[in-house]
Amino acid sequence: MNNGGGPNGGGVDLLTPERVADPYPVFDDLRRHQPVHWNERYRAWFIHRHDDLLAALKDPRFSSDRIRPVFEHKLTEDQRKERAPTYRILGEWMVFRDPPDHTRLRKLVSRAFTPRAISLWEPRIAEVTEELIMNFAPLGGMDVIKDFAYPLPAVVIAEMMGVPPGDRDIFKEWSDDLMVLVFGARGVQGRRERAQAGLGELSGYLADLVRHYRNSSTTEDNLICSLIDAAEGDDTLTDDEITGTCILLLFGGHETTTNLIGNGLRALLNHPDQLDILRRSPQRGFLRAAVEEILRFDGPSKMQVRMAAGDITLRGLTIRRHDMVYLVQAAANRDPEVFANPDRFDIRRNPTAHVGFGFGLHYCLGAAVARLEGAIALDALVRRLPGLRPGPQGEEWHPTLISRGMESFPVSYNPGDGRPSQVEPLP
Numbered sequence: 001m002n003n004g005g006g007p008n009g010g011g012v013d014l015l016t017p018e019r020v021a022d023p024y025p026v027f028d029d030l031r032r033h034q035p036v037h038w039n040e041r042y043r044a045w046f047i048h049r050h051d052d053l054l055a056a057l058k059d060p061r062f063s064s065d066r067i068r069p070v071f072e073h074k075l076t077e078d079q080r081k082e083r084a085p086t087y088r089i090l091g092e093w094m095v096f097r098d099p100p101d102h103t104r105l106r107k108l109v110s111r112a113f114t115p116r117a118i119s120l121w122e123p124r125i126a127e128v129t130e131e132l133i134m135n136f137a138p139l140g141g142m143d144v145i146k147d148f149a150y151p152l153p154a155v156v157i158a159e160m161m162g163v164p165p166g167d168r169d170i171f172k173e174w175s176d177d178l179m180v181l182v183f184g185a186r187g188v189q190g191r192r193e194r195a196q197a198g199l200g201e202l203s204g205y206l207a208d209l210v211r212h213y214r215n216s217s218t219t220e221d222n223l224i225c226s227l228i229d230a231a232e233g234d235d236t237l238t239d240d241e242i243t244g245t246c247i248l249l250l251f252g253g254h255e256t257t258t259n260l261i262g263n264g265l266r267a268l269l270n271h272p273d274q275l276d277i278l279r280r281s282p283q284r285g286f287l288r289a290a291v292e293e294i295l296r297f298d299g300p301s302k303m304q305v306r307m308a309a310g311d312i313t314l315r316g317l318t319i320r321r322h323d324m325v326y327l328v329q330a331a332a333n334r335d336p337e338v339f340a341n342p343d344r345f346d347i348r349r350n351p352t353a354h355v356g357f358g359f360g361l362h363y364c365l366g367a368a369v370a371r372l373e374g375a376i377a378l379d380a381l382v383r384r385l386p387g388l389r390p391g392p393q394g395e396e397w398h399p400t401l402i403s404r405g406m407e408s409f410p411v412s413y414n415p416g417d418g419r420p421s422q423v424e425p426l427p
């Protein structure tokens with residue numbers, strides 16, 4: 001493939017409408033012919049092979065500390081002033097830290113993600129799923145993203161954080177603001193500025209909530225209380241760290257889970273044989289494996305980002321200090337060296353080597369929650385909406401480099417009462 005020439009200084013354009021809708025052919029081509037290359041269009045290195053990804057994610061020279069160097073060295077004084085409030089929030093996030101800061105934060109925050117803590121999420125996820133399905137089952141059609149996959153994780157995470165029911169609507173608005181900052185303002189005048197203001201309000205709201213729970217005489221079973229109680233010896237999280245972590249959890253756990261449900265349902269509807277196996281598997285036996293295969297086949301994260309902390313030689317090429325590096329999970333997850341027939345969607349393969357949740361020190365902290373939420377949501381959609389099929393309007397994709405998800409995915413089904421339908425078990 002020709003990687004040079006063309007507009008924007010050359011480099012393969014990964015955001016044409018065709019490549020946004022289906023990035024896999026171009027990633028396959030790049031993994032075969034230019035597994036490591038510099039793309040001038042994005043001014044970054046792209047790495048595609050599964051073995052190279054694992055090696056990079058184990059190598060401390062591929063640093064996660066990429067916000068600070070840009071903020072300190074690459075911005076003008078005016079830009080620094082303008083972005084300082086956002087930087088103060090992002091600066092608290094473990095996902096942008098290297099050891100030893102990352103080690104400390106991760107250890108403390110992990111205390112809120114024990115198996116017991118995660119088991120508390122399950123009934124709440126099931127309840128919210130039930131409410132949404134019951135609302136839409138009689139209608140015969142919905143937009144899976146807007147009506148189901150987007151609100152579900154937003155409500156669940158707000159409740160898990162201990163946001164009082166009366167504040168959930170405003171919390172959801174701030175959550176939308178966060179998404180605008182991720183996906184861009186899409187041509188709406190002033191939307192980005194409002195979103196930035198919204199992030200400030202969200203941060204202030206969460207800081208008050210943290211203070212409220214810290215001063216409360218009783219401990220409740222919610223994430224903020226778990227983060228307040230988390231301790232390693234004498235070390236605990238500060239209020240600022242807890243506030244920043246809550247925003248990270250909302251940011252890291254909302255859109256990704258929406259996309260797991262959306263991409264997963266689309267993969268199942270496009271492969272009726274696999275949907276049939278899932279529906280008819282006794283005791284939902286293939287549900288967990290189906291979620292893993294969705295993460296491999298069409299997961300929510302296309303790439304992880306790193307910054308070279310020093311000069312690195314890889315496949316004969318030199319990645320220079322402070323160069324940005326994109327580790328293309330979507331290409332590694334279809335590497336034929338690791339997965340047989342990688343372009344085949346097969347829910348029985350149970351692909352444990354997929355890198356959909358990353359790998360190494362920063363492996364997704366919310367993976368167990370995401371698996372649980374994805375499994376409950378997909379199970380409800382495929383069992384409770386009979387005759388489920390893609391709507392005639394077709395889906396629309398978010399034109400983003402790093403994540404993979406739809407803006408809308410209309411589906412039709414036979415109007416019903418939302419009760420699970422009876423199916424013949426697999427022979």
Ligand code: HEM
Pocket residue numbers: 064094095096106248249252253254256257260299300301304305356357358359361362363364365366367369370
């Ligand atoms: C299917 C849904 C999800 C996907 C595909 C996903 C993917 C990822 C990936 C690829 C990373 C590694 C980032 C890196 O190395 O730079 C990550 C980290 C993280 N994720 Fe997730 N995530 C999902 C859901 C969640 C949920 C539900 C939560 C929280 C409730 C969460 C919280 C986090 C946190 C806190 C980190 C940072 C871990 C660290 O830096 O040590 N994620 N996630």
